[in-house]
Amino acid sequence: MVSLQTTRTRNPLARQAVAGGQDEESSMPRMSESRLEEIAAGARVDAEIHAELQNEDAVLEVQNFNLWYGQKQALFDVSLPVPRGKVTALIGPSGCGKSTLLRSVNRLNDLIDSVRIEGDMLLNGDSIYGRSVDVIELRRRMGMVFQKSNPFPMSIFENVVYPLRIDGEGNRNVLKEVCERSLRGSALWDEVHDRLGESALGMSGGQQQRLCIARAIAAEPEVLLMDEPCSALDPIATGKIEGLINELRGEYSILIVTHNMQQASRVSDYTAFMYLGQLIEYGPTAEIFTNPHLKETEDYITGRFG
Amino acid sequence: MSQSIADMNAASGTSDPAPEPRRRRRREGRSRVVTSTLAQGEPLLWLTGGGLVLSCVMIVGLLGLVFYEGSRTFWPQPVESFVTRDGAVHWGEVTRNDAFQPEPSLLDGLDPATRAAAEAEMALNEGFLARSLVRTGNFELSGEHFDWVSDYEMPSGASTRPEWAVVLERLSWGRFYGEPVAYLEDGQVVTTGAEATWNRYVAEHPHVRKRFDEMRHLENHAVARLNHRLEQARLARRQAELDHGAGSAQWAEADVAARLVAEETSQRFADISHEIEALRSANSRLTLRLRTGDGAVTEIPLGQIVRAYPANTLDGWDKVKLYASRWREFLVDEPREANSEGGVYPAIFGTVVMTLIMSLLVVPFGVLAALYLREYAKAGPLVSAVRISINNLAGVPSIVFGVFGLGFFSYIIGGAMDQAFFAAKLPNPTFGTGGLMWASLTLALLTLPVVIVSTEEALSAVPNSMREGSYACGASKWQTIQRIVLPRALPGIMTGTILAMARGAGEVAPLMLVGAVKLAPELPIDGIAPFIHPERSFMHLGFHVYDLGFQSQNSEAAKPMVFTTTLLLILIITALNLAAIWLRTRLRRKFVANQF
Numbered sequence: 091m092v093s094l095q096t097t098r099t100r101n102p103l104a105r106q107a108v109a110g111g112q113d114e115e116s117s118m119p120r121m122s123e124s125r126l127e128e129i130a131a132g133a134r135v136d137a138e139i140h141a142e143l144q145n146e147d148a149v150l151e152v153q154n155f156n157l158w159y160g161q162k163q164a165l166f167d168v169s170l171p172v173p174r175g176k177v178t179a180l181i182g183p184s185g186c187g188k189s190t191l192l193r194s195v196n197r198l199n200d201l202i203d204s205v206r207i208e209g210d211m212l213l214n215g216d217s218i219y220g221r222s223v224d225v226i227e228l229r230r231r232m233g234m235v236f237q238k239s240n241p242f243p244m245s246i247f248e249n250v251v252y253p254l255r256i257d258g259e260g261n262r263n264v265l266k267e268v269c270e271r272s273l274r275g276s277a278l279w280d281e282v283h284d285r286l287g288e289s290a291l292g293m294s295g296g297q298q299q300r301l302c303i304a305r306a307i308a309a310e311p312e313v314l315l316m317d318e319p320c321s322a323l324d325p326i327a328t329g330k331i332e333g334l335i336n337e338l339r340g341e342y343s344i345l346i347v348t349h350n351m352q353q354a355s356r357v358s359d360y361t362a363f364m365y366l367g368q369l370i371e372y373g374p375t376a377e378i379f380t381n382p383h384l385k386e387t388e389d390y391i392t393g394r395f396g
Numbered sequence: 397m398s399q400s401i402a403d404m405n406a407a408s409g410t411s412d413p414a415p416e417p418r419r420r421r422r423r424e425g426r427s428r429v430v431t432s433t434l435a436q437g438e439p440l441l442w443l444t445g446g447g448l449v450l451s452c453v454m455i456v457g458l459l460g461l462v463f464y465e466g467s468r469t470f471w472p473q474p475v476e477s478f479v480t481r482d483g484a485v486h487w488g489e490v491t492r493n494d495a496f497q498p499e500p501s502l503l504d505g506l507d508p509a510t511r512a513a514a515e516a517e518m519a520l521n522e523g524f525l526a527r528s529l530v531r532t533g534n535f536e537l538s539g540e541h542f543d544w545v546s547d548y549e550m551p552s553g554a555s556t557r558p559e560w561a562v563v564l565e566r567l568s569w570g571r572f573y574g575e576p577v578a579y580l581e582d583g584q585v586v587t588t589g590a591e592a593t594w595n596r597y598v599a600e601h602p603h604v605r606k607r608f609d610e611m612r613h614l615e616n617h618a619v620a621r622l623n624h625r626l627e628q629a630r631l632a633r634r635q636a637e638l639d640h641g642a643g644s645a646q647w648a649e650a651d652v653a654a655r656l657v658a659e660e661t662s663q664r665f666a667d668i669s670h671e672i673e674a675l676r677s678a679n680s681r682l683t684l685r686l687r688t689g690d691g692a693v694t695e696i697p698l699g700q701i702v703r704a705y706p707a708n709t710l711d712g713w714d715k716v717k718l719y720a721s722r723w724r725e726f727l728v729d730e731p732r733e734a735n736s737e738g739g740v741y742p743a744i745f746g747t748v749v750m751t752l753i754m755s756l757l758v759v760p761f762g763v764l765a766a767l768y769l770r771e772y773a774k775a776g777p778l779v780s781a782v783r784i785s786i787n788n789l790a791g792v793p794s795i796v797f798g799v800f801g802l803g804f805f806s807y808i809i810g811g812a813m814d815q816a817f818f819a820a821k822l823p824n825p826t827f828g829t830g831g832l833m834w835a836s837l838t839l840a841l842l843t844l845p846v847v848i849v850s851t852e853e854a855l856s857a858v859p860n861s862m863r864e865g866s867y868a869c870g871a872s873k874w875q876t877i878q879r880i881v882l883p884r885a886l887p888g889i890m891t892g893t894i895l896a897m898a899r900g901a902g903e904v905a906p907l908m909l910v911g912a913v914k915l916a917p918e919l920p921i922d923g924i925a926p927f928i929h930p931e932r933s934f935m936h937l938g939f940h941v942y943d944l945g946f947q948s949q950n951s952e953a954a955k956p957m958v959f960t961t962t963l964l965l966i967l968i969i970t971a972l973n974l975a976a977i978w979l980r981t982r983l984r985r986k987f988v989a990n991q992f
Contacts (some may be wrong), residue, residue: 198864203774240865244882252866252871252879
């Protein structure tokens with residue numbers, strides 16, 4: 091079941107680490123105690139993907155995706171399907187590449203000069219990294235919510251309809267309708283419907299984050315990307331956002347990065363566990379949390395490392 | 397244990413540096429107070445506080461001097477009468493007092509009584525003599541505007557204030573100090589006696605001023621309009637000559653038109669000069685006969701008098717009214733007497749218009765340049781070099797910009813424009829010389845670094861999360877800049893604009909080369925089409941200060957005006973800045989609230 095791939099192109103940093111300390115151990119022909127150590131030493135492992143995922147219709151398909159920040163490789167050959175209409179959580183310790191993977195989906199990493207990628211992703215069958223892809227057009231098909239809420243310096247109304255505005259939509263009625271629908275969708279309508287003209291910067295932190303969600307769903311995205319949306323919020327605001335994610339389930343396909351194990355178990359249908367840029371295990375949340383196939387996943391979830 | 401180690405260290409001698417910390421710690425234990433003072437940073441508190449105080453003293457001192465001197469210029473002073481031993485009488489306003497050490501030759505030339513008085517005073521004052529600078533006016537009689545009067549010269553030792561000493565501010569020859577004797581109409585004495593004459597003058601002078609204003613209005617507007625028409629017709633003929641040659645059909649047509657205009661205007665000229673002549677003769681009928689302090693009698697036509705007041709009988713309210721009236725004249729009238737009297741309205745106008753045009757030019761250019769540098773350009777040696785060059789540009793002496801503006805804008809671009817569009821006027825330059833537009837462009841260049849640097853700062857202060865949020869919504873780079881980055885950076889950009897405006901409005905050196913003049917006959921914006929005349933030279937308050945201070949014939953009289961003009965310039969810059977700050981506050985409230 092556990093197969094080690096020790097001979098494919100390794101990155102130089104990992105090789106250095108091997109040379110530095112564990113050269114002797116890895117060269118020993120014995121079954122490793124822990125695959126995590128092998129990975130830390132630069133080994134490549136095959137991801138354990140549960141069979142249930144075969145039955146799901148994938149809205150987003152990540153295919154053998156590699157990413158380098160300059161010389162340093164951050165993602166190793168990641169392949170994972172994101173099911174349609176479900177909530178998929180990415181978990182793993184800091185620096186494991188969850189956010190990098192998320193930001194690769196809408197090509198926000200393009201903004202960083204040193205980033206280089208290999209492989210591709212498919213959004214409803216359309217290539218994301220193909221040569222002829224219009225990045226602007228692509229990003230309009232997705233919504234993204236960031237770790238720190240980032241409302242724009244304009245009114246609440248203008249914040250929500252921003253994706254439509256930049257699309258050139260000028261019809262006031264359409265904008266009003268979208269604004270109300272999105273704010274209702276993000277459970278913010280009742281709180282702000284009488285002050286849509288006020289600056290969004292005057293809202294509370296939780297409200298600002300829900301406003302960002304409203305903005306992300308205003309253009310009816312095919313995938314909703316969430317990068318630790320609750321990490322800067324208090325428990326009550328977090329509860330509201332989680333409730334919101336539950337309501338959005340089914341209507342939207344959500345890919346969420348979280349550091350919070352409980353949150354992942356509460357809100358997601360599927361969970362992917364990543365470590366040091368590699369996908370380790372990916373399956374239904376219930377199984378990952380109660381009956382993971384790999385011991386490493388169990389160790390991480392139960393807090394034995396990470 | 398530690399004691400024994402210390403002993404060992406001590407025994408091992410001073411060559412070993414290791415024991416130092418331990419020994420020092422023990423010493424510090426005994427002098428804790430010193431340590432804690434250092435730790436609390438009190439020396440630095442004094443240092444930083446001292447720096448602030450020094451800056452404040454310098455700024456407040458300069459501003460205080462300007463405010464004090466500038467605001468007292470127009471306050472009416474009493475007229476003093478000084479009678480010297482030789483019997484001469486000086487009437488005038490005391491400008492300042494000082495003490496001087498007389499040359500021995502001065503004392504030798506004095507008669508014995510005066511010399512005794514002078515030596516007695518010197519003995520009391522360690523060899524110094526007191527004297528007063530008196531503004532005596534009456535330039536056409538004495539050839540002097542000011543006179544030094546020393547205390548020892550006066551047998552009485554003090555001055556008196558004659559009741560009917562009247563100060564006249566005149567259109568020419570400066571001030572006149574004298575006592576009204578008689579009021580004349582057509583050379584015939586109508587009233588005599590100081591009070592009756594004065595009352596008659598007070599009743600009549602407003603009418604005289606009104607006629608004078610009418611006269612000036614006719615000269616400045618009606619005559620100017622006619623001159624303009626005449627000039628246009630002449631230019632049209634010249635243009636036809638240039639385009640089609642003299643003697644061609646078009647030229648003949650233009651020639652006929654020009655002759656027609658000349659005929660028409662000469663008729664109108666005659667009418668207007670007739671009107672002006674009527675007003676002038678109505679004014680010149682009335683004269684005031686005055687006797688000066690030393691007994692000379694002279695006659696001054698009422699038309700020459702701008703303002704007159706009996707300086708020694710004014711009550712407080714009269715003084716306030718006089719003060720306000722002088723300020724009003726200063727703010728809304730044109731200068732006279734080689735700029736040392738009258739108003740500075742054209743200079744105010746020129747300063748404000750030039751500063752606004754400069755801001756309109758520099759802000760778009762600076763913001764666009766900063767946007768490219770900060771948002772588009774990839775960081776690298778080239779961008780760093782550009783950035784350093786921009787910062788260095790801020791250190792180039794402003795006169796260099798003036799030379800550049802004169803050479804490039806006026807001569808090259810302006811010269812080419814004259815050849816292309818204003819050939820008919822040549823050899824008189826239109827744009828090919830200093831003017832409002834070239835001055836504004838030169839100052840825009842001068843202040844460009846300020847705007848670029850502060851805009852870059854403002855742009856880099858826009859959180860990246862906002863940019864990313866916008867990109868994630870599918871916005872293009874320009875949409876992000878236009879809708880998110882620029883609005884958010886606008887307050888910072890306004891700060892740069894404020895700094896640039898303050899720098900530009902106070903600049904003088906380059907303006908001397910590219911368009912500021914001592915006296916501009918016409919304002920750069922007026923009622924004659926096309927209403928805005930960017931090619932015209934203009935007056936500027938900063939240049940006016942320089943002109944008053946260093947180019948004036950009557951420098952003592954101009955000196956208080958230097959302070960007043962400086963005060964006005966500071967107030968105008970403050971007003972422009974306050975307007976920009978108000979705008980910035982509004983923008984900031986709109987775009988940058990607290991995050992959480």
